[in-house]
Amino acid sequence: MSEDVKNLLEKAAADAGRPVLSTEAVYAGAARVRFRRRAAVSCAALAVVAAGAVGIPRLNQDGATPLERVSVAASATSGTDRASRVTALLPSGVGRLEEVSLVSLIKHVKPDSVEQHRIGPLDGDYAVHEDGGVGYLTFQLRSAKELAAKSGDGVPLAEQDLCKVNGKEPKRADCVREVLPDGRVLTTWSDAMDYGEGTPQWGPEIDGQLVLTDGSALMLRSSTGFEAKGAQGPLLKAPPLTAAQVRELMQRPELLPGK
Secondary structure, three states: OHHHHHHHHHHHHHOOOOOOOOHHHHHHHHHHHHHHHHHHHHOOOOOOOOOOOOOOEOOOOOOOOOOOOOOOOOOOOOOOOHHHHHHOOOOOOOOEEEEEOHHHHHHOOOHHHEOOOOOOOOOEEEEEEEOOEEEEEEEEEEOHHHHHHHOOOOOOHHHOOOOOOOOOOOOOEEEEEEEOOOOOEEEEEEEOOOOOOOOOEEOOEEEEEEEOOOOOEEEEEEEOOEEOOOOOOOOOOOOOOOHHHHHHHHOOHHHOOOO
């Protein structure tokens, strides 16, 4: 995933001054790159699974200074900012949350230069500060229209089983798929994120996907963090949320519009 994101960010930098790429375009491009890379690396018996993607920044004309720590959250004491609202949904023992932009941290650009595409009320990236380390929780709700446009085989997302090997893609570790009583499909899996050299180097994470009955899907990453210039701290010893906690959190109605 790190190489996919790196390549896309470099392309965006080369296109500075042109209209910024949308998050939707980034996902489509990243998916194509990931599939080709998975197929090639699979032949060499390496496990390559890309989890999530981030938006492409619009670079300021006057240039952006490196940011060692970027926060886009409102006052943490207000109780109404997004980080506080996410914190209220988490089990006890999870570290302090701060809303951030992973693109800003990785690419060293100002947060307001990053184009955001949010559908869910709490979509975004959140740094988790715990025991001197920094991990991340990332939420993204993707519309049925967007997902349908990206589906090359026409099979509805709810009918796709992420726990089964698809073509040359490697099997997802610790993958659990379940159909909930209301028809939604929830899948969780773990990813060691060990894909060789590249920047940034991501630590292990737990991922989740909840396909809703209208065809839209909620994506969640529970990451131990990344290592690169601009990292907010060392990796966490374990993902901020366990697979069971990811499963429970993804079913919270507060993550969906109108809830």
